[in-house]
Amino acid sequence: MSVRRSGRRPGDPPTRAVILAAARVAFSVGGYDHATIRGIAARAGVDPALVLHYFGSKEQLFEAALDLPLRPAELVAEALTTDRDRVGEFAVRRFLTVWEDPQNKPIMMAMLRSVVSNEYAADLVRRLLAKMVLEPLATQLGLPDADLRASLLGTQFIGLALARYVARVEPIASADVERLVAAVGPTVQRYLSGDIGGGLPSG
């Protein structure tokens, strides 16, 4: 009985999806640092050259692996149709909902661990979030200090995810999503469109 080396026919199941799934597992287990193209290829049952053929580099593969939970274009479009005074609440609700989905949680956790442990990955995630989510949103809303606002938003979201999902700090870990939307939404709202000092009228 012969065994085919590659283990897969082209497109059955779609090789790109198989590699992405393997990458999400690898990044979530070891973080950005420890994941390798070779290891991801082995996990997917394909040749490392095929991974590079589809994704170009480890950086681009990481970016593609993050795309599923974030759905950045969709997120921005939805935020822009939301009542402007409630964009903060919308963003917190959406952020937590993405995290609570068992399909997304491993890659979100991978992103968070990579941000904390690796400056390169931290910069990568920051640039991706800025390019895909925060800058389009800030530009559409026509805000000054878009880069400072974007990074302030990042501090609150990352701190919230760390407390709830990694450190499991109570009562945040067990709180209802809507309780946290009420508590944290106004912070996000102010960072996004309120007074953050620096010359704007105060109050």
Place this chain on the structure above:
Amino acid sequence: MSVRRSGRRPGDPPTRAVILAAARVAFSVGGYDHATIRGIAARAGVDPALVLHYFGSKEQLFEAALDLPLRPAELVAEALTTDRDRVGEFAVRRFLTVWEDPQNKPIMMAMLRSVVSNEYAADLVRRLLAKMVLEPLATQLGLPDADLRASLLGTQFIGLALARYVARVEPIASADVERLVAAVGPTVQRYLSGDIGGGLPSG
């Protein structure tokens, strides 16, 4: 030529201080997980039994190592003499000032890395902060939901430290302390004494 095994005379330099300094280095290099009583003793040039004699356990040693930068009793006393509407700004300014001090930065970094990588250390830091800083403050200010307020404060402070000192996200990494005090102070103020939902009057 004989070499004394212990390498130090009792109290010269003060052994407790030498062990603490060694512990701060060990925790900051490897985080809570990787630091060992044996390794810290070796670094301090003392017997592991002496470390246990002074501090009792790795947990208690970690707690003692954190005490220097936090100075919790002092912090709470100062906060309580501050104008109540400016406690948020005071807390952000004080937090950043502690971090910027080169003497404190290694152990603050150790605390942050331990919180992120180790659930046990995360819980320990949370309990220490709650017991030493947040609960006394909340009790003195007579606030409801003190535990939720304390952990919301934690999310913002941890996210801010990660962005500025670990991930070095711009423009937060290079911003003046007072720019961040103005931007983040109101968030801390609201978590500490404002409306965080959950039945309080809104607004």
